[in-house]
Amino acid sequence: MKSKIISFLIIIPLILVFIIFYKGLNKSNFYEPKSKIENIPVFTATTFFQKKKINSQNIFVKNKFYLLNIWASWCVPCRDEHPLLVNLSKNDKLEIIGLNYKDNLKNAEKFLIELGNPYKKILIDRDGTKAIEWGAFGVPETFLVFENKIVKKFVGPLNFKSIEEIEEIIK
Amino acid sequence: MKIIKIFILILILFYFSPLKANEDKLQNNITKNLRCLICQGQSVYDSDSEFAISLKLVVKNKIKEGLSEEQIYNFLSEKYGEWILYDPKFNKNTYFLWFLPLLIFLIGGAIIFKKLIKIKR
Numbered sequence: 514m515k516s517k518i519i520s521f522l523i524i525i526p527l528i529l530v531f532i533i534f535y536k537g538l539n540k541s542n543f544y545e546p547k548s549k550i551e552n553i554p555v556f557t558a559t560t561f562f563q564k565k566k567i568n569s570q571n572i573f574v575k576n577k578f579y580l581l582n583i584w585a586s587w588c589v590p591c592r593d594e595h596p597l598l599v600n601l602s603k604n605d606k607l608e609i610i611g612l613n614y615k616d617n618l619k620n621a622e623k624f625l626i627e628l629g630n631p632y633k634k635i636l637i638d639r640d641g642t643k644a645i646e647w648g649a650f651g652v653p654e655t656f657l658v659f660e661n662k663i664v665k666k667f668v669g670p671l672n673f674k675s676i677e678e679i680e681e682i683i684k
Numbered sequence: 685m686k687i688i689k690i691f692i693l694i695l696i697l698f699y700f701s702p703l704k705a706n707e708d709k710l711q712n713n714i715t716k717n718l719r720c721l722i723c724q725g726q727s728v729y730d731s732d733s734e735f736a737i738s739l740k741l742v743v744k745n746k747i748k749e750g751l752s753e754e755q756i757y758n759f760l761s762e763k764y765g766e767w768i769l770y771d772p773k774f775n776k777n778t779y780f781l782w783f784l785p786l787l788i789f790l791i792g793g794a795i796i797f798k799k800l801i802k803i804k805r
Contacts, residue, residue: 546721547765615734641738642745648763650721650735 545668546650553581553661554646561613561621561635572610572634578683579658580609582632583644585616586624588652594670595628601676602631606683611635614644614652657682707747714743714756717770727770 556569573579582598584591602609611632613621618637638644647656648666657665657679664682667675715729720736728736728743739760746756760768766777774782 546763546767549762549765615738640741641734642742645738645742645763650764 546648548648548666550648551662553656553658553663556643556646558612558636558638558643561611561618561637567634567636572636573658573661575660577659578607578664580607580679581612581647581656581658582609583612583614583638583647583649583652583654585614585652586620587616588614590670591653592624592628594653594672595624595631597671597673597676598631599629601679602633604680604683607679608633612638612643612647614638615641707744710747710753711740711744714747714753715740717757718743718760719768719770721764721768 553569553573557566558569559565560567580598580601584595598609601607609631611634613635615638636643644650644652644654647654651668653670655667655671655675656663657667665678671679712729715736716727718728718739720726720728720731720733720739722735723731723733726736728739743756746759751759757769
């Protein structure tokens with residue numbers, strides 16, 4: 514009787530551990546932070562072309578949809594999503610704002626000449642601190658903004674599905 | 685005159701260095717308790733990823749702005765969720781986490797206690 518209980522006590526935890534590991538391994542390791550920010554952050558940044566300081570409150574005006582896209586010329590996935598952004602920029606219900614993340618400005622300019630410029634305004638984030646204000650942790654990341662609130666957040670490059678989603682929301 | 689100038693310079697350096705050292709210590713303490721989100725298993729302090737470098741800078745700026753350690757943790761957990769903190773806060777989602785060691789300790793203690801009574805008998 515006693516040996517039965519002992520073997521039972523050993524087998525049960527082993528099965529439990531097996532189930533936990535099996536489930537855990539099936540889960541994707543990619544962690545997306547559960548950001549609690551609803552309102553967009555207030556910050557000052559320098560504009561890309563005019564090199565003027567601008568406050569975010571003067572960019573995101575109410576009653577309009579904005580798409581803030583964090584990008585860099587050194588980021589390969591940004592290259593993939595760029596044609597989609599160029600296409601999306603033709604939609605006049607939406608203004609696309611770029612946040613150039615830790616980039617060499619000359620390379621960034623070349624990138625825009627090569628692939629097109631979908632951005633109404635581009636802000637410079639030389640040290641990456643502005644991206645942190647947005648709760649971003651890499652490039653590319655895209656935020657759909659309406660009335661100073663983040664409506665939707667896309668981590669990683671945009672794809673056809675996310676573009677459809679954006680178009681559905683701004684309809 | 686030159687000696688006086690050098691003396692004043694040294695005095696200024698000595699006056700400010702402990703202040704700076706305190707700031708650095710606080711920054712290190714905070715960044716050691718932050719998880720680097722893109723290089724899991726490493727703290728922000730240990731990591732040299734782009735994200736970690738920026739985050740260290742943000743913490744430094746926030747200390748300069750006069751925010752306390754607690755306020756900086758709150759600021760970051762609002763941006764990235766509680767996952768960014770290595771030391772999770774005590775709330776209804778983490779009751780189990782905090783009480784589990786205590787529970788195991790009590791159960792272990794009870795087993796030992798029972799065995800001891802048995803031996804005594």
